[in-house]
Amino acid sequence: MSVALAPAPAPAPAEAADATWWEPPQGELVRRALARRLNVLLVGPTGCGKTTLLERALAELDGAPPAALNLHGDLSVDELFGARELRGGETVFRPGPALQAMLDRAPLVLHELDAATPEVLFCLQRVLERKDVVVPAVAGPDGRPLRLDPWRGRDGAASRFVVAATANTLGRGDGGGLYRGTRVLNEAFLDRFDLVVRLDYPPPRAEAALLVARAGVDADDAAAIVRVAGLARRAAAAERLLATTFSVRKALAWATARAHLGLDLGAAFVATCLDRAPDEDRVVLAELYQRATGRR
Ligand SMILES: Nc1ncnc2c1ncn2[C@@H]1O[C@H](COP(=O)(O)OP(=O)(O)O)[C@@H](O)[C@H]1O
Ligand SMILES: [Mg+2]
Structure with missing residues (x-):
């Protein structure tokens, strides 16, 4: 997973503006x-x-x-x-x-x-x-x-x-x-x-829309993040992931790192999701990322 520098810092995401709430x-x-x-x-x-x-x-x-x-x-x-x-x-x-x-x-x-x-x-x-x-x-x-x-x-x-x-x-x-x-x-x-x-997580389309609105990622990245989130939630429900689930908070953190820290999608995933997961969940999470994005 490579790291690319963004050309210019984007403005910080606004917290909880109305259009960003589902x-x-x-x-x-x-x-x-x-x-x-x-x-x-x-x-x-x-x-x-x-x-x-x-x-x-x-x-x-x-x-x-x-x-x-x-x-x-x-x-x-x-x-x-x-x-x-x-x-x-x-x-x-x-x-x-x-x-x-x-x-x-x-x-x-x-x-x-x-x-x-x-x-x-x-x-x-x-x-x-x-x-x-x-x-x-x-x-x-x-x-x-x-x-x-x-x-x-x-x-x-x-x-x-x-x-x-x-x-x-x-x-x-x-x-x-x-x-x-x-x-x-x-x-x-x-x-x-x-x-x-x-209550449950927002449906995929709504979650993707709020990642775009709140974090400023593009639609493709938002869709990829939501796919990983969905797989991870299912894996947690099936107890394949033991100590990790995928909150909207985490999806937002990933999207924000992607849009504002000059990281590509994979590096942002590592920094916000993978590195915080306990050892027993890291392999499964990395596999879900590959499955959802086709990238390593
Ligand atoms: N339905 C939603 N629409 C927009 N943002 C959401 C939604 N659900 C969660 N979030 C965002 O995710 C983060 C965590 O939400 P929070 O309300 O603290 O969740 P909970 O209390 O269920 O743990 C916040 O930044 C919040 O704005
Ligand atoms: Mg709470």
Whole structure:
């Protein structure tokens, strides 16, 4: 795979301009559900647009801006809901993002839900219910633990509280390497979501069009990248690829390297896809590249 220098640097690709977004058919349903404050869980493979869809849908809602955070295995209940801390010699309670969203009656957005610990999920379960929540660490106006109902607005204003989440695995966890660190979401927890919406990668034509629009590759290169992406996704589903799949993110990185770093298609593939893959997947990936492009 040879490296050729581009004659002049092209302008950097614009992130998320409107023409570069392919709206999945489920998008309208998600928008309507969030506007009616139904808890929504988006499930789908990495880099298929879950986070972007939620951001776009939530941006259309009025009221306080959403509190969004990425969950992970080291995130504690205190970090999520709040904890006492020493400030100027005094112990004060600092609310975490989940409690702040409830206090603000703003949407709470939880990315990578299936990476959270069981303790965190247990606390979130109550939050998903349309009931009031008791916060033991904070005193309410009556001196007793604060009781708040985030689903009911204050001062005559409607509450905008709702929980929206994304996950890769719909609670199956992952035995292989693809979604390492994800956990099983139990049925009782999943039940608290009014809607579970499955998303998948854009169809090939749409994906190619967004590579052209976002990264500035030509149509032939875009088509080749999408062919490799399709083969790799199928290989991952068949467990021929063990720890790799092919997100739109990765396709964009490849296309961007091709268009903006002066690399030919093969060198850009090596730099953005092949070199990051674990050893056990590199041979298969290289073979898929050859099959899809006829090049080595
Ligand atoms: N349907 C799509 N249309 C346009 N861009 C997309 C689409 N899906 C994913 N992308 C792009 O791929 C990247 C990853 O998307 P993201 O929403 O973070 O995926 P996820 O949350 O599913 O992992 C972003 O740059 C995003 O703009
Ligand atoms: Mg995401």
